[in-house]
Amino acid sequence: MTTQHQTVDGSGPRPPSSRVERKRGRRIQEILTTAAEMFGERGYAAVSLEDVAERLDVTKGSLYYYFPSKDELGTAAIETLGNEWTSRLENLLAAHEGSPGEKLRSLLREHIAIAVCEYPAALGLFLVPGDWPEDQHARIKELRRRHDRLFRRVVEEGVSTGEFRVPHVDSAMQCMHASMSQAPLWCSGLDAAARDRAIEQLADTLMMLVGHGPGH
Numbered sequence: 001m002t003t004q005h006q007t008v009d010g011s012g013p014r015p016p017s018s019r020v021e022r023k024r025g026r027r028i029q030e031i032l033t034t035a036a037e038m039f040g041e042r043g044y045a046a047v048s049l050e051d052v053a054e055r056l057d058v059t060k061g062s063l064y065y066y067f068p069s070k071d072e073l074g075t076a077a078i079e080t081l082g083n084e085w086t087s088r089l090e091n092l093l094a095a096h097e098g099s100p101g102e103k104l105r106s107l108l109r110e111h112i113a114i115a116v117c118e119y120p121a122a123l124g125l126f127l128v129p130g131d132w133p134e135d136q137h138a139r140i141k142e143l144r145r146r147h148d149r150l151f152r153r154v155v156e157e158g159v160s161t162g163e164f165r166v167p168h169v170d171s172a173m174q175c176m177h178a179s180m181s182q183a184p185l186w187c188s189g190l191d192a193a194a195r196d197r198a199i200e201q202l203a204d205t206l207m208m209l210v211g212h213g214p215g216h
Contacts, residue, residue: 040124100158120184165211
């Protein structure tokens with residue numbers, strides 16, 4: 001929904017200013033981030049538009065201005081968070097020219113940092129897709145597969161070159177994803193320096209799943 005403004009001479013509507021658009025974009029991002037956190041904390045069924053409005057300290061009517069239904073808000077939260085998160089990892093990998101081990105370590109470190117520092121509660125949004133309506137459930141599963149393929153491609157590359165020693169790729173991937181999903185819980189309450197150390201230590205530990213011990 002966009003707001004139109006009359007020109008000074010009344011000749012017709014003109015598009016909103018870039019400042020207005022930036023303000024609107026920030027507001028939408030705030031709504032989506034808050035909704036994603038709440039869905040992750042409580043599950044889809046337990047969150048209403050009224051709950052989201054209350055946490056944002058806005059009226060339900062102002063929330064309806066951007067998202068007329070809970071389904072639309074939920075879908076937008078899934079798409080925005082899932083695409084933004086995975087795209088950042090894809091861009092990181094595309095720019096990386098190192099070995100499979102260096103690529104995987106960078107992916108692990110970046111994913112854990114995003115989960116811990118930016119979206120600690122929202123990560124839960126992707127962990128229990130069965131709680132969502134069918135359409136959103138399917139989209140969550142597709143985003144999870146896209147995310148898994150990113151890591152799996154690097155692991156399989158390392159196995160094929162002989163750099164990684166992985167008895168069972170599927171089991172290694174499951175352990176890797178399960179550990180990364182718990183990172184926000186393990187790092188909660190830590191100060192910034194301790195949190196950064198914990199992120200690095202977890203990334204190092206997960207590299208052992210592919211046979212990369214400390215100082216490899």
